[in-house]
Amino acid sequence: MPPTARAANQSFRQNGRWAAAAVASLVALAFALHLGAARAGEGTTAKNAYVTNQLGNSLSVVDLGAGKQTAEITIGGKPAGIALSPDGSRAYVAAPDSREIVSVDTVTQKVLKRANIGQGPLGIAVNPQSGVIYVADWYEHRLYAVDPLTLAITATVATGQSPSGVAVTADGSNILTADRDSNQVSIIDAATFKVTATMPTGERPFGVTIDDAAGRAYTANVASNSMTVLDLKARTQLQDVPVGLRPYAVARAGNALFVTNQHAESVSVIDATSLSPIKTIRVGSFPEGIEADPTGTAIWVACWDANTLEKIDVATLTVVARIPVGEGPRAFGKFLR
Amino acid sequence: MQKLVKAFTVLFALLPFAAAHAHGPSRQKVVETIEINAPADKVWAVISNYKDFTWHPDIAKSEANDGMEVEKTKRSLTFKKGGVVTDKLMAYEPDRKYISYMTVDVDLKMLPVSGYSSYFTVTPDGDKTKLEWKGAFYRGYVNNNPPPELSDKAAVDAVTAFQRAGLEALKAKIESGS
Numbered sequence: 001m002p003p004t005a006r007a008a009n010q011s012f013r014q015n016g017r018w019a020a021a022a023v024a025s026l027v028a029l030a031f032a033l034h035l036g037a038a039r040a041g042e043g044t045t046a047k048n049a050y051v052t053n054q055l056g057n058s059l060s061v062v063d064l065g066a067g068k069q070t071a072e073i074t075i076g077g078k079p080a081g082i083a084l085s086p087d088g089s090r091a092y093v094a095a096p097d098s099r100e101i102v103s104v105d106t107v108t109q110k111v112l113k114r115a116n117i118g119q120g121p122l123g124i125a126v127n128p129q130s131g132v133i134y135v136a137d138w139y140e141h142r143l144y145a146v147d148p149l150t151l152a153i154t155a156t157v158a159t160g161q162s163p164s165g166v167a168v169t170a171d172g173s174n175i176l177t178a179d180r181d182s183n184q185v186s187i188i189d190a191a192t193f194k195v196t197a198t199m200p201t202g203e204r205p206f207g208v209t210i211d212d213a214a215g216r217a218y219t220a221n222v223a224s225n226s227m228t229v230l231d232l233k234a235r236t237q238l239q240d241v242p243v244g245l246r247p248y249a250v251a252r253a254g255n256a257l258f259v260t261n262q263h264a265e266s267v268s269v270i271d272a273t274s275l276s277p278i279k280t281i282r283v284g285s286f287p288e289g290i291e292a293d294p295t296g297t298a299i300w301v302a303c304w305d306a307n308t309l310e311k312i313d314v315a316t317l318t319v320v321a322r323i324p325v326g327e328g329p330r331a332f333g334k335f336l337r
Numbered sequence: 338m339q340k341l342v343k344a345f346t347v348l349f350a351l352l353p354f355a356a357a358h359a360h361g362p363s364r365q366k367v368v369e370t371i372e373i374n375a376p377a378d379k380v381w382a383v384i385s386n387y388k389d390f391t392w393h394p395d396i397a398k399s400e401a402n403d404g405m406e407v408e409k410t411k412r413s414l415t416f417k418k419g420g421v422v423t424d425k426l427m428a429y430e431p432d433r434k435y436i437s438y439m440t441v442d443v444d445l446k447m448l449p450v451s452g453y454s455s456y457f458t459v460t461p462d463g464d465k466t467k468l469e470w471k472g473a474f475y476r477g478y479v480n481n482n483p484p485p486e487l488s489d490k491a492a493v494d495a496v497t498a499f500q501r502a503g504l505e506a507l508k509a510k511i512e513s514g515s
Contacts, residue, residue: 054363078363097363119481139481245407245427263427263437263454285456286473305366305473328366 043294046336050091050106051289051302051309052079055328059093061109062309064293064300064336067321071109075102081124082289082333085148086131091337092148094121094135101135101151106337115151117144123165124333127190129172136163136177143177143186145193155193159186165208165249165332167217169232178205178219185219185230197235201228207249207290207332214272220247220259227259227268229275241275243268249332251299253292253314258299260287267301269317279317284308289331302331365489367472367496371504375511377461380468381434383511384457387426390414392510393503395447405429411441420444427454434459440474448499449477450492455500468507470500 049062052075059079061071077098084091090112091104101121103113120138126148127134133146136159143163145155160179167176168190175188178201185208187197202221205228209218216238217230225245229238244261247268251258256278259268265285269278284306292299292314299312307329311321373380383392387410390399398415410426421444428437439454453474460467474496478487485491 055366080363263439304364305471328364 045295045297046293046300048106048337049300049309049331050082050084050104050335050337051325051329051331052082052093052335053307053326053328054078054080054304054330056326058326059091059104060309060325060329061106062323062325064311067311067323069323069325072326073104073109073111075104075111076100077102080330080332081122081135082331082335083124083126083133084334084337085126086128088337090148092124092126092133094124094333096120096122096138101133101146103148103151113151115146117146117151117153118142122332123163123177125166125168125175126334127168127172127175128170130190132190134166134168134175136166138162138164138180141179143175143188157188157193157195159188159195160184160198164206165219167208167210169210170212174232176208176210176217178208180204180206180222183221185217185228187232187235199230199235200237201230202226202240206247209250209252211252211272218250218252218257220249222246222248222262225261227257227270239275241270243270244280248288249290251290251292253296253299256314258290258292258301258312260290260301262286262288262304267299267312281312281317281319283310283312283319284322289329289333289335291331291334291336293336300336302329302335304328304330363475363489365474365476365493365496367474367493367500368469369471369497369500369504370467370469371508372462373466373468373508373511375466376464377434377459377466379511380466380507381431381459383507384459384468385429385431385434385436387412387429387436387438392507393499394506395499395502412438416444416447418447420447422447424453428456443477445477445487449487449495450474451477451479453496468504470504472496472500 051060057076059073060069063070077095079093079095081094093102100114101117105112118137119140121135122138123136125134131148135144144153159177160182162181163177164180165178177186184198186195189196201219203223205219205221207220215232219228227241227243231238243259244264246263248260255272257270267281284303286304287301288304289302301310309323313320388401397417401412414422423441424438427439437456456471458469476489476492
């Protein structure tokens with residue numbers, strides 16, 4: 001971690017004031033911009049997508065500019081979760097069936113290393129500052145910190161029941177898990193690796209997404225067909241917003257939130273300020289993993305049943321590309337580079 | 338056999354703790370299609386009648402509450418083997434001849450699955466009709482280390498047979514004019 005970010009983090013821990021977090025966020029933002037990994041609206045266009053194909057046991061590499069898959073790397077173990085290292089040189093895949101984390105070199109497009117992690121590794125995220133990997137264990141109800149080089153577990157914390165989605169704040173100070181069967185989000189301090197708070201959500205939250213600029217987080221709640229908006233400063237639920245059938249995950253671009261509705265073949269578009277619906281976009285069958293391009297001009301959606309990665313143009317709110325990928329794409333996590 | 342009975346006893350003892358929506362991390366898919374020698378309207382008339390699922394050869398009795406409301410209209414299916422599976426309507430779109438439903442409670446001895454959703458798509462092909470039945474589901478055992486009879490493979494095999502048998506019976510029923 002850069003010294004300035006560490007100092008800011010320590011200050012944050014000591015006095016617990018969000019002013020410190022704001023400083024940390026600014027520092028983090030500066031670094032993120034520097035690394036070309038800024039949040040939607042502030043970065044350069046993503047070049048590639050790394051899409052986990054759960055039924056196909058593979059990882060698709062998609063050239064987003066050319067609009068086609070350029071490689072399909074064999075992974076095994078029914079891969080679902082995906083995360084990228086801060087510099088984009090590694091893709092980390094969570095394979096729940098073989099209980100493994102698989103590290104892939106994004107340059108050579110080869111598997112570098114694989115390691116058994118827990119009983120049901122599913123959700124995965126990377127600390128944008130330290131590069132530490134976090135893996136949620138669906139069956140053991142824990143979050144692991146995993147060393148990115150050795151893939152060894154370095155710390156473990158108990159979460160709520162069946163943690164699924166994982167997200168990390170841009171300053172690297174806090175980790176969120178969507179505890180699906182506890183209807184809550186846990187906040188874990190990245191430095192101490194302890195749960196510092198839980199926030200109630202709708203029923204069965206699956207994906208969790210952090211909106212650093214707004215100081216908010218969003219969960220897609222599978223059973224209540226809703227999206228919960230969480231205030232990360234007050235550490236409370238702000239609102240539970242109705243979306244489509246069986247929502248999976250949320251992304252933000254511009255002033256809109258995009259939610260994949262697995263059973264409705266659609267993406268709900270919600271105004272990020274008023275939280276009222278703007279539009280429902282028909283996409284491929286079983287839309288799941290979703291992420292905004294860093295420029296905020298496009299949204300990418302993996303469609304599990306249609307076997308596609310689809311591009312939504314944010315200006316017109318229409319699907320402008322459907323790229324065939326492997327069998328059963330989930331792309332659960334951050335998959336754009 | 339005794340071992341199997343024991344396994345099921347343990348399983349059912351555990352069931353109340355397994356939330357209705359819980360599932361393993363890996364969703365499975367089975368797609369079956371059939372060509373029916375009848376116009377699309379005729380095929381749609383049978384499969385859109387959510388209340389009556391007795392066209393499936395495994396089903397003895399089919400009862401549903403009134404209406405066609407997504408997630409509210411529910412159905413109870415009694416299998417000829419004796420067990421009961423309940424499901425609910427998930428989509429009903431007559432304009433594009435599309436209907437979907439999803440299991441709520443499943444007797445695992447009838448179908449070793451959980452969260453099994455079915456999607457029917459009717460496509461006219463001249464004076465014939467192509468009918469697709471797509472199933473998306475999880476295995477019957479929602480925790481880790483499933484017994485063989487409740488594994489991913491068992492679920493895929495059972496759903497494949499269930500959908501195939503259903504489509505063939507439906508084709509025979511419609512083409513014979515009954």
